[in-house]
Amino acid sequence: EALSDVPGHAGLGRIWQALPQARLVGGCVRDLLCGREVHDLDLASPFPPEEAQQRLERIGARVIPTGLEHGTVTAVIDHHPYEITTLRRDVSTDGRHAVVAWTDDWQEDAQRRDFTINAMSLDQEGRLSDYFGGLDDLRAGRVRFVGHAVRRIEEDALRCLRFFRFFARYGRGEPDGEACQAITRLKDLMTRLSVERVAMELLKILSGPQLLRTLELMEETGSLAVLLPHHAPLSDLGRLLACDDPSEPLHRLAVLYPPGGVDGQGLAEVGVHLKLSNEGRAMLAALAKPEPELAATLDDDGLRRVLFQQDRSILLLRSWLVQAKELGRPDAGWDELRQRLEALEQPIFPLAGRDLIALGVKPGPDMGQWLKRAQHWWLEQGCRPDAGACRAWLAGQLSPR
Ligand code: ATP
Ligand code: MG
Numbered sequence: 001e002a003l004s005d006v007p008g009h010a011g012l013g014r015i016w017q018a019l020p021q022a023r024l025v026g027g028c029v030r031d032l033l034c035g036r037e038v039h040d041l042d043l044a045s046p047f048p049p050e051e052a053q054q055r056l057e058r059i060g061a062r063v064i065p066t067g068l069e070h071g072t073v074t075a076v077i078d079h080h081p082y083e084i085t086t087l088r089r090d091v092s093t094d095g096r097h098a099v100v101a102w103t104d105d106w107q108e109d110a111q112r113r114d115f116t117i118n119a120m121s122l123d124q125e126g127r128l129s130d131y132f133g134g135l136d137d138l139r140a141g142r143v144r145f146v147g148h149a150v151r152r153i154e155e156d157a158l159r160c161l162r163f164f165r166f167f168a169r170y171g172r173g174e175p176d177g178e179a180c181q182a183i184t185r186l187k188d189l190m191t192r193l194s195v196e197r198v199a200m201e202l203l204k205i206l207s208g209p210q211l212l213r214t215l216e217l218m219e220e221t222g223s224l225a226v227l228l229p230h231h232a233p234l235s236d237l238g239r240l241l242a243c244d245d246p247s248e249p250l251h252r253l254a255v256l257y258p259p260g261g262v263d264g265q266g267l268a269e270v271g272v273h274l275k276l277s278n279e280g281r282a283m284l285a286a287l288a289k290p291e292p293e294l295a296a297t298l299d300d301d302g303l304r305r306v307l308f309q310q311d312r313s314i315l316l317l318r319s320w321l322v323q324a325k326e327l328g329r330p331d332a333g334w335d336e337l338r339q340r341l342e343a344l345e346q347p348i349f350p351l352a353g354r355d356l357i358a359l360g361v362k363p364g365p366d367m368g369q370w371l372k373r374a375q376h377w378w379l380e381q382g383c384r385p386d387a388g389a390c391r392a393w394l395a396g397q398l399s400p401r
Helices: 011-018 027-033 049-058 106-111 134-140 149-155 158-170 177-192 195-206 211-220 223-227 234-242 249-256 267-273 278-288 300-309 312-327 332-343 353-358 365-380 387-398
Strands: 023-025 042-045 062-067 072-077 080-086 088-093 098-102
Touching (some): 011 072, 195 211, 211 223, 249 267, 249 278, 312 332
Antiparallel strands (some): 062 072
């Protein structure tokens, strides 16, 4: 099968014109082989980066030297970026920085990759190079280190997290014993990794379809306590995670932390500790707040009031969490509540400063007070009155009796 036919990647053919020896490598090979959607195509070639750049420019590609010291250039063809990296072998690693040298030996390059399923390559005729049994492992759902697990983790402790990431996505059956023993022994090395890298891997782990099994494995190897020390016990999470949305890793993180937290360490703190984006932190902080609460007993006025005070998706998720914790999964009542909430329009308080000025209120602290009182009244009315009704109420309040 001609690989330049990979949907959306006609540019591959052009790359092979410039670099006939180049091969697809890493995650894209793995995902092509198991029929998953492939997002980025990464290539490797035996040409030193400067030569690869020249050859690509000769066929008219725009080339960005994105990581010359790692041997990586990015070729942009039809607005599509392709990363092309020179084959490398490890000269030395101290657990943080790897010193690499260029090579033209494909197996040497494969050897420095983390897992057998990530160490395969495909040339332009579609021929697979699989030096370590990656295809068999992929078919069997085995995540196995290339080489000795202990050595590979000592070189780079992030590989513990990567093990869980790939297990959560591809793992089936019993996890690799050597890997689990090595992680159990070396888990504390993860504390030396930068928080940003850990957080990125954690979010990927949390997106995996095999999350519960992976969390159990993280607990068995002692890794979960190292990474998320104040999480809730896993015992009740099974049914909970089964009905959650894997594309929302922060939702799944929320499941791991009960509202209110454990020992004063809750979701909000985790968001800060993991240095998540402001958006991510705000979401976790909002989920950790107990108020305002969504309840099936609220009428539409009540729902609108709650909706004015809190983001819709946060409300839904938090009530889902509470329900699921109590019942194992949300019941029909929750579904009805969700539908009612989704049918409501987002309430917007209809008055602004200029409406008050028009009513004769002087700009200053008074104005803020009056706005607050008007909003309070509007909330009590179920967030329904329009600007006209609010102005009329305010006029009544302002006019001397
Ligand atoms: P994803 O689909 O999640 O992006 P991926 O396999 O492409 O998975 P990347 O983190 O993008 O994962 O890395 C690309 C490739 O680089 C991997 O497939 C692996 O061969 C190699 N690699 C990345 N990080 C490491 C590491 N820490 N140690 C060894 N090899 C690594
Ligand atoms: Mg990738």
